[in-house]
Amino acid sequence: MRFRAFFAAITIGLMSLPAFAYDTLEQDYPACTQGGGKIESSEIVAACTRLIDNAAQENELVGYFYAMRMVNNTDPEQNCADAHKVLELVSDKTFVDGAKQIIDSNC
Numbered sequence: 001m002r003f004r005a006f007f008a009a010i011t012i013g014l015m016s017l018p019a020f021a022y023d024t025l026e027q028d029y030p031a032c033t034q035g036g037g038k039i040e041s042s043e044i045v046a047a048c049t050r051l052i053d054n055a056a057q058e059n060e061l062v063g064y065f066y067a068m069r070m071v072n073n074t075d076p077e078q079n080c081a082d083a084h085k086v087l088e089l090v091s092d093k094t095f096v097d098g099a100k101q102i103i104d105s106n107c
Contacts, residue, residue: 024050032068044072063089070102080107 024047031039031047048069055062063086070082079102086099 025054032065035068035072041072041074045069048072058085058089060089060091064095066090067095067099070099076106083107 028047028050031044032051035041035044048065051065052062052069055065066082066085067090070079070086073079073082083099083102083106086095087103090096090099
């Protein structure tokens with residue numbers, strides 16, 4: 001009986017997860033948004049890319065993932081595309097100004 005209740009609770013919990021959830025979400029979110037320290041830039045870019053690719057819709061939060069990927073990536077073409085997404089999705093002046101600088105220098 002306890003197993004059945006446990007299984008039901010797990011099933012309900014899994015069903016209530018947002019469409020954003022995927023296997024490495026718990027590791028990718030802090031890697032993308034906090035990065036730095038012991039995490040290599042390439043790992044930050046990969047984590048942000050997975051978050052972007054698995055987002056159910058684009059919104060301001062996803063815009064921050066684009067911004068974090070933009071500042072950690074070494075690919076000028078990708079940085080240009082990400083900067084345009086930041087301008088489209090993010091309202092924070094600091095990120096908008098950074099995106100404009102990337103566009104001015106890379107696009």
